[in-house]
Amino acid sequence: MTDVSALYIGLISGTSVDGIDAALVSFEQDRPQLVHALTHPWPEAMREQILRVAQDETKLDLDAYGRLDVAIGQMFADAVKELLTQSGTPAVSVRAIGSHGQTIRHRPSGEYPFTLQIGDSSVIAERSTIDVVADFRRADVAAGGQGAPLLPAVHAMLLARPGHTRVVLNLGGIANITVLSANGHVSGFDTGPANGLLDAWSLRHRGEAFDRGGAFAASGRMDEALLANLLEDPYFALPPPKSTGREHFHLGWLDARLGSATFSPADVQATLLELTAKSVANAIAEHAGDASDVLLCGGGVHNGALVQRLRELLHPRELTSTGTQGIDPDYLEATAFAWLARQRLLGLPGNLPAVTGARGPRVLGAVYAAPRTSR
Ligand SMILES: Nc1ncnc2c1ncn2[C@@H]1O[C@H](COP(=O)(O)OP(=O)(O)OP(=O)(O)O)[C@@H](O)[C@H]1O
Ligand SMILES: CC(=O)N[C@H]1[C@@H]2OC[C@@H](O2)[C@@H](O)[C@@H]1O[C@H](C)C(=O)O
Incomplete structure (x- = not known):
């Protein structure tokens, strides 16, 4: 019998690979509530390795793959330990961990569609002594879906008006x-x-993992011809359901479009910022023309230049952070994976077929049991 009143933990390292977000979550009438959260940073060498693998700059042999899977699992377990210590929570009071893992490849279309999130869940269960639910995307892909995005179900529950x-x-x-x-x-x-792309260009030209506040972009001038060239990528015109990742939008993609033309690095950064803002604004204009407001979450809420440009493009719609609705914009994804773990234990679906394109609702994820004797 599942204890539905218990605490859950959600874990995710996203496509930015900036750190492992860990959220301790309680539930009230099936709604997740954030109790405590932290971001456990990746050691720089590991971040670089994950990025190289995710962008196909490093081809992994099976041994290297196995080692990386375990190393990521160990770091996820460390994040759990830190979360429990900081919040003063005994492991025994956590019903389960929902671990998204690290996406290293996402190819949900074609004859053999797949999506790959790694970070050995048995290692997390063994080290944390808490049951782990993981592998949340593949059941949806097996049912003909994109396996992403999964968050819309949680957005609907917490933020619908x-x-x-x-x-x-x-x-x-x-x-x-x-x-x-x-x-x-x-x-x-x-x-x-x-x-x-903003992170990658910032790292290449300034040695900084991200463009704090968008200052680098703000120091340059957007190039119309380059922007038009970037927006020609067929992904932008594809109808939904659709999802993408670093295997598509990475520095190699940008370099191929820059070709032999010379731009100042700051102008490219400004153009990349405009690419993000324009592609988002175009999508909202096409698919949510009657929207009255837009709620922001994710690390981009801290990029003042990007938010300002989005505000201009989305005018007169109101643009605010989910924080205005009492939802921490930095930990919504981790919170959602706690909810997905609970859905799995309750035998309830986690996907929205109208979003992912799956043939139907699916119970998502697999359970990795904790060592019982140590509990
Ligand atoms: N102060 C800041 N200024 C500019 N950008 C910032 C700032 N703080 C965070 N960011 C950006 O937010 C990113 C992290 O965002 P987030 O954690 O939401 O990404 P993610 O979860 O890895 O990605 P995804 O949602 O695609 O899986 C950083 O890589 C950085 O680009
Ligand atoms: C395959 C994968 O990891 N996709 C991520 C990625 O990061 C943002 C976007 O692309 C989204 O589709 C998804 O993550 C969130 C957590 C989601 O499933 O809603």
């Missing part, structure tokens, strides 16, 4: 929107890059 069309915009490495329609319908998809 009956009678109004509202958009939730996640600005992670990749950007995705959820459209919460006035009539209750929920749709959503990945619009394209958010911070991933």
